[in-house]
Amino acid sequence: MTPVVKIVFEDWADRDLPLPAYETAGAAGADIRANLPPEMRATGFTLAPMQRAICPTGIRVEIPLGFEMQVRPRSGLATKSGITLPNTPGTIDSDYRGPLGVALINLSDQPYTIQHGDRVAQMIVAPVVQAAFAVVEALGDTKRGAGGFGSTGRS
Template sequence: MVSVQLTWTAEADRTLPLPAYETDGAAGADLRANFPADARAGVTLAPGARALIPTGLRLAIPAGYEVQVRPRSGLALKHGITLPNSPGTIDSDYRGPLGVIVLNAGQEAFHIAHGDRIAQMIVAPVLRAAFDLVGDLDDTARGAGGFGSTGRG
């Protein structure tokens, strides 16, 4: 098991739960909106609007790992709430506040309240690649075909 260290930001509400896996088989740990005291009423996103939602956390991710921030499927299906840069990557050398960019792709305004579960985070290993410039690439059956070249869509 990998250990990710957490600390609260100065303005965080420390009575809210830390990220947690809601079931034994869950891959993602839920992140909660943690607004500063002067903004605890939350935020309402109009259709098409986006906002950076604070979690009240900072992370120390081990070298060789990343944290991916992903949408919650229920919010996406029921309300059109998604993360426009999904999956968002938190690098192992970042130590600043963890915020979640939330987008309302739905038809109705959506309110994010203090303490709401807004996203999930996945801890994943990172492979680093060497990039080699070559004169030409090997041939494959697919070749340069893309953007629907293997079938519909």
């Protein structure tokens, strides 16, 4: 079964921009585009070095119950320009109905301008399992035990 993510546009959104889409047949993530308000479309918006901002997408989504949407950086944008997400992956729960915004950060030493229609992130739709939580008297033993960060070695 292919889950269907329902999309509605914000009143101000440019409906001529493509919806989130998989760019290749083997793509795991669907690219999300910047859908800027009318007053920003001609100029875009610029992220200064180390600046964080929410990039509007002009859409709201309804994710099927039992799924989540993960918002992740686009590798090319991150590698070439230093534009990434400060909370990656960002999780959108199935019961959220507000505007879909992408938190961006510029990790480069140069300003970067996001243009109207730019692909700024990718989304993964994934199944969710909600666990039960139980207090017990002891935890099972493992080879690793309580070893934390770096405890399994370097290579």
